[in-house]
Amino acid sequence: MVYRYSDFYDDKTVFEQYINQRRSVDNLNDVIEKPILVDLIGNVKGKDILDLGCGDGEIGFDFLNHGCLSYTGVDGSKNMIDFANKNFAGVKNAQFEKSLLQEWNFPTRAYDMVVSRMSLHYLSDSDLLNLFNEVYQSLKVGGEFVFSVEHPFATFNNYSQDYYEVGEQVCYWLDNEVIKVHRKIEDYFNLLQQAGFKIAGLRENRRIDELEGEEKKMPLVLLLKSEK
Known part of the structure; x- marks a missing residue:
């Protein structure tokens, strides 16, 4: 079975594997991606923050502990939202909603x-x-x-084998198949600019010597910061 969107994480086995992976001290999200993200975000004190594809909402604790005014998480996976609500039980100024990102009703200037x-x-x-x-x-x-997002170098190397062959690719991850989309770096730029954003920053992860094989030779994550 090939999964699409958040249905992937509503598979019980996939969800359990994902949570176990995220709880490990050397998980790639926290080791590679999170430090760069936090650096790009900067000061969150007094800010209302929306997290799209929030998963278990773990980073919301960081935002709240550093003074953000409110934290809202949206995710299409029932497993993720249930897990987040359990983790944040009794926490003020945090809320979670289950919805596919492309179907959520966004408030205006919130x-x-x-x-x-x-x-x-x-x-x-x-x-x-x-x-x-x-x-x-x-x-x-x-x-x-x-x-x-997954860096385009990683998605083309792992799935399409052709950087210019953009579009949906079937990815084997956590012992299952899920559809991800390979696009070029400039595609993210163009889509942001079409929406009216000004690009304020672009980052890639540093070389990770502890990794093996091809993953050691390329960036695995791409991060973009833009402003309204």
Whole structure:
């Protein structure tokens, strides 16, 4: 069975594997992606933050502990939202909603910052452009949008074997098949600019000597920061 979007994480076995992986001290999200993301985000004190594809919402604790005004997480996976609600039980100023990102009803000019971690490479170009448009109108004046995705070098090497062959690719991950979308770096730029954003930063992960094989020879994550 080939999964699409958040249905992947509503498979019980996949979800358990994912949570166990994220709990490990050397998980790639926390070792490679999170430090760069936090650096791009900067000061969150007094900010209303929206997290798209929030998963278990773990980073919300960091935001709240550093003074953010509110944290809202949206994810299409029931397993993820249930897990997040359990983790955040009794925590003030945090809320979670179950919805596919491309179907969520975005409020207007409600957030100072929108973040998304390793989720947007599941969306088609048309869905991603629509999402960028929704994010733009949901931000307050001067608001920021920071997100991470699988680096295009990684997606073409692992799945398509051709950097210029963009589109959906079947990826084997966590012992199952799931559809992800390979696109070029400039595609993310163009879609953001079409939505009205100004690009404020681009980052890739550093070389990770502890990795083996081809993963050691290329960036695995791409992060972009843009402003309204």
